[in-house]
């Protein structure tokens with residue numbers, strides 16, 4: 001049996017949510033979580049660790065490569081297969097070139113596929129590294145595993161037009177037992193137990209909602225079994241606050257603080273205000289942003305106008321025609337907003353009530 005861990009898109013060196021108070025801490029946490037993965041392998045060793053590109057967010061510094069290599073030295077029984085992705089591509093002057101890796105590390109130097117046998121194991125890993133930020137040729141589609149008995153893995157980064165386009169069907173039929181993908185930050189099993197994007201190790205931006213981590217798997221009797229292991233120290237979450245007619249700024253702030261406390265103060269929230277508010281209530285979304293790790297507040301509330309009553313009252317006036325125009329159709333969210341902003345503007349400007 002072969003046990004392995006597959007991760008990708010760690011993006012060491014990246015500082016998420018630049019400009020927000022927690023950004024620097026997040027940069028540290030990306031390193032720390034990678035270190036935790038290595039520490040957990042040290043405690044419970046696996047045979048192979050596949051790192052499918054973009055370990056670094058940009059060109060690694062020499063001292064950063066030394067730190068990573070030191071971490072690799074702490075898991076000498078694990079064979080590590082490492083490739084450079086489009087973010088940390090091997091530039092002409094990259095410190096990746098000629099770097100003296102530990103003996104348990106296979107680093108793919110070339111931009112053309114190479115198959116390497118794992119020391120002491122019947123494991124064959126095919127991979128390459130990016131030497132350019134973009135590669136538009138489908139370098140993976142025609143590959144097939146070497147004709148040896150064992151566990152055949154393809155380490156592959158990309159899958160969009162500018163980063164080695166992939167024909168998923170061709171890859172699925174290629175004969176590899178497992179295709180360890182990287183590049184797409186949302187975890188996705190393209191093909192169950194066979195072809196998987198583990199996603200980024202830590203969420204890197206506000207749209208990386210939900211859990212993040214790595215894939216753990218085993219190859220036994222010709223079959224692969226995998227499971228996703230959530231490992232990130234925080235997550236981005238959507239927090240919907242329902243506003244009512246009796247809501248006020250303060251009541252909303254209290255509600256949000258409670259919700260954040262319940263769901264974890266470390267997580268980072270995208271807050272969405274929904275529901276109806278009293279027409280005269282003004283909400284200040286920016287004040288909510290100061291009360292937790294809030295990266296964005298979307299105000300989708302609408303004032304609780306009684307449209308039918310307004311229409312009766314303002315029939316034959318500009319306000320009436322304005323309302324009638326919108327009432328006739330199914331309104332999109334934008335039209336809904338336009339309707340209410342419009343009414344508010346017209347009414348607040350002291351529109352005469354008489355005919």
Ligand SMILES: [Mn+2]
Nearest residue numbers: 054085086183
């Ligand atoms: Mn990438």
